[in-house]
Amino acid sequence: MSTATFTGGAAPYGGGDPYADYRTADFPFTRLPDLADRRLGGSVIAANDEFFAERENLIEPEPAHFDPALFGHKGKVMDGWETRRRRGRTAGEPHPSDEDHDWAIVRLGVPGVVRGVVVDTAHFRGNHPHAVSVEGASLPGSPSPAELLADDVKWTVLVPRTPVGGHAANGFAVGGGERFTHLRLSQFPDGGIARLRVHGEAAPDPAWLAALGTFDLAALENGGYAEDTSDRFFSSALNAIRPGRSQRMNEGWETRRRRDRGHDWARYRLTGQATLRAVEIDTGCYKGNAAGWAALSVLDATTGADPADHTAGWRELLPRTRLEPDSVHRFVLDRPAVATHVRVDIFPDGGIARLRVHGSLTEEGARGLTGS
Numbered sequence: 001m002s003t004a005t006f007t008g009g010a011a012p013y014g015g016g017d018p019y020a021d022y023r024t025a026d027f028p029f030t031r032l033p034d035l036a037d038r039r040l041g042g043s044v045i046a047a048n049d050e051f052f053a054e055r056e057n058l059i060e061p062e063p064a065h066f067d068p069a070l071f072g073h074k075g076k077v078m079d080g081w082e083t084r085r086r087r088g089r090t091a092g093e094p095h096p097s098d099e100d101h102d103w104a105i106v107r108l109g110v111p112g113v114v115r116g117v118v119v120d121t122a123h124f125r126g127n128h129p130h131a132v133s134v135e136g137a138s139l140p141g142s143p144s145p146a147e148l149l150a151d152d153v154k155w156t157v158l159v160p161r162t163p164v165g166g167h168a169a170n171g172f173a174v175g176g177g178e179r180f181t182h183l184r185l186s187q188f189p190d191g192g193i194a195r196l197r198v199h200g201e202a203a204p205d206p207a208w209l210a211a212l213g214t215f216d217l218a219a220l221e222n223g224g225y226a227e228d229t230s231d232r233f234f235s236s237a238l239n240a241i242r243p244g245r246s247q248r249m250n251e252g253w254e255t256r257r258r259r260d261r262g263h264d265w266a267r268y269r270l271t272g273q274a275t276l277r278a279v280e281i282d283t284g285c286y287k288g289n290a291a292g293w294a295a296l297s298v299l300d301a302t303t304g305a306d307p308a309d310h311t312a313g314w315r316e317l318l319p320r321t322r323l324e325p326d327s328v329h330r331f332v333l334d335r336p337a338v339a340t341h342v343r344v345d346i347f348p349d350g351g352i353a354r355l356r357v358h359g360s361l362t363e364e365g366a367r368g369l370t371g372s
Contacts, residue, residue: 005162005163005164005165005168005170005171005172006023006164006165006168006170007163007164007165008165008166009125009126009128009165009166009167010023010125010126010165010166010167010168011125012125012126013066013068013123013125015068018066018068018123019063019122021167022122022167022168022169023165023167023168023169024168024169025169025171027116027118027169027171027173027199028116029115029116029171029173029174029199029200030116030118030171030197030199031199032115032116032199032200032201033110033199033200033202033220033225033238034061034197034198034199035108035109035110035111035112035114035198035199035200035202036059036106036108036109036183036196036197036198037059037061037109038059038060038061038109039061039109039242039243039244040108040109040110040220040221040242040243041109041110041221041243042059042106042107042108042109043056043059043106043107043109044056044058044059044081044104044105044106044107045105045106045107045145045148046104046105046145046148046149047081047083047102047103047104047105048083048102048103048104049083049084049102049190050081050082050083051074051082051083051084052074052075052076052078052082052083052084052192053077053078053079053080053081053082053192054081055081055104057079057080057081057194057195058080058081058104058106058185058193058194058195058196059106059195059196060079060195063122063195064079064080064120064122064123064194064195065079066078066079066122066123078123078124078192078194079123079194080121080122080123080124080192080193080194080195081104081192081193081194082124082127082191082192082193083102083187083190083191083192084190085190086100086102086189086190096189096190097189100188100189100190101186101187101188101189101190102129102186102187102189102190102191103184103185103186103187104184104185105145105148105149105182105183105184105185106182106183106184106185106196106198107142107181107182108180108181108182108183108198109221110202110203110204110220110221111138111179111180111181111202111203111204111205112179112180112200112201112202112203113176113177113178113179113180113200113201113203114136114158114174114180114183114198114199114200115173115174115199115200115201116171116172116173116174116199116200117134117158117159117171117172117174117196117197117198117199118169118170118171118172118195118196118197118199119132119134119159119164119170119172119185119193119196120168120169120170120193120194120195120196120197121164121165121166121167121168121170121192121193121194122167122168122169122194122195123167123194124166124167124191124192124193124194125166125167126166127166127191127192128164128165128166128167128191128192128193129164129187129188129189129190129191129192129193130163130164130188130189130191131161131162131163131164131187131188132159132161132162132164132170132185132186132187132188132193133157133159133160133161133162133185133186133188134157134158134159134172134183134184134185134186135155135156135157135158135183135184135186136155136156136158136178136180136182136183136184137153137154137155137156137180137181137182137183137184138178138179138180138181138182139153139181139182140181140205143182148182148184155184156176156178156180158172158174158176158180158183159172159174161186161188174200179203183196183198201225202220202221202222202223202224202225203223204221204222204223204271204369206366206369206370209222209271209361209366209369210361210366213360214277214358214359214360215271215358215359215360216356216357216358217270217271217272217274217276217357217358217359217361218241218268218270218342218355218356218357219241219243219356220238220241220242220243221243222271223270223271223272223369224241224268224269224270224271224357225238225241225268225269226238226240226241226266226267226268227267227268227269227307227308227341228266228267228308229253229264229265229266229267230255230262230263230264230265230266231255231256231264231349232253232255233254233255233256234249234250234254234255234256234351235249235250235251235252235253235254235351236253237253237266237268238253239251239252239253239353240252240253240266240352240353240354240355241268241354241355242354245282245284245353245354246282246284246285246353246354247285248285249285249286249289249351251285251353252284252285252286252351252352252353252354253266253351253352253353254286254289254350254351254352255346255349255350255351256349257349258348258349261348262348263345263346263347263348263349264291264345264346264348264349264350265310265343265344265345265346266343266344266352266355267307267308267310267341267342267343268341268342268343268344268355268357269307269340269341270339270340270341270342270357271361271365271369272340272361272362272364272365272366272368272369273300273302273338273339273340273361273362273364273365273368274338274339274340274359274360274361274362274365275336275337275338275359275360275361275362276298276317276333276336276337276338276339276342276357276358276359277332277333277336277358277359277360278330278331278332278333278358278359279296279317279318279330279331279333279355279356279357279358280328280329280330280331280354280355280356280358281294281296281323281328281329281331281344281352281354281355282327282328282329282352282353282354282355282356283323283324283325283326283327283328283329283351283352283353284326284327284328284353284354285326285351285353286325286326286350286351286352286353287325287326288325289350289351290323290324290325290326290350290351290352291323291346291347291349291350291351291352292322292323292346292347292348292350293320293321293322293323293346293347294318294320294321294323294329294344294345294346294347294352295316295318295319295320295321295344295345295347296316296317296318296331296342296343296344296345297314297315297316297317297342297343297345298314298315298317298337298339298341298342298343299313299314299315299339299340299341299342299343300313300338300339300340300341301340301341302340302364307340307341310343314343315337317333317337317342318331320345320347336359338362340365342355342357
């Protein structure tokens with residue numbers, strides 16, 4: 001199902017802002033995390049051709065960069081994945097066949113249900129593919145490229161072969177609820193793609209979480225999700241549940257400066273119903289703009305309570321507590337709490353780099369992951 005695709009090439013670069021004539025649209029699914037993000041552990045593990053530009057560029061988190069003066073020994077250096085020009089077999093048949101194509105295989109950083117894909121051809125103006133397709137597969141463990149290319153692997157079509165445009169964000173909504181671990185991106189017959197974004201809902205391996213026992217229930221890689229926030233002016237609340245420690249201010253959640261008497265908040269859905277035992281609030285890299293105080297509340301949505309209603313069903317777990325700049329704050333709970341959601345309230349505004357909620361799934365929460 002196509003959301004907003006573009007066809008045809010873009011005009012040659014004429015100088016100035018290279019994104020000035022970039023074609024894009026508002027894709028609702030981009031509010032979901034990018035499951036292929038390199039920061040989550042995503043990787044482009046194989047491609048049949050990457051003569052002009054390396055396959056690894058496809059999942060870099062930053063927008064594609066364009067330097068009009070940058071050339072190398074193979075020609076123009078492009079920030080994306082670019083293959084050589086395909087040719088026919090003979091002088092009498094110089095064009096590639098209708099089925100000729102190039103491909104790349106992406107291991108998702110977090111397995112999950114794909115809700116939308118963006119095939120971004122930024123800066124590929126006349127050297128983009130004519131059409132693309134995307135397929136998904138689900139395999140356990142860490143299969144090799146050879147194992148993924150075996151004849152017995154089932155690939156499910158997520159985006160059928162569809163024409164795309166150059167220098168554009170080509171978006172595709174994806175239906176279905178199947179869990180995937182790998183994607184195969186094909187371009188017909190050849191060309192360049194700057195970025196691939198795979199937006200969806202994380203679906204971690206239940207057996208792995210069961211083996212861990214106690215883990216971070218808010219973490220994106222474990223199925224946590226930032227449902228809503230009062231303010232995402234400088235950066236998204238989703239950043240606060242990414243892997244590892246924040247290395248820069250833009251890798252956490254930061255709100256604008258408040259000029260009223262209110263405060264900011266972010267609401268997170270946990271992996272499932274769980275017993276919470278400890279919480280970490282990390283203000284790393286926020287030195288003059290860390291949140292001043294924080295409070296944490298929990299809610300168990302299995303009781304029928306609505307997480308979006310902040311006036312009912314919520315129970316304060318951590319009272320308003322002073323936060324120090326650029327510091328990790330650890331809180332062991334006085335008694336375990338059962339919850340499906342947590343809300344962090346910060347006073348009055350500022351930044352939080354990471355939120356960690358440690359605990360273990362209840363029997364009901366574990367059943368919810370396995371569907372049993």
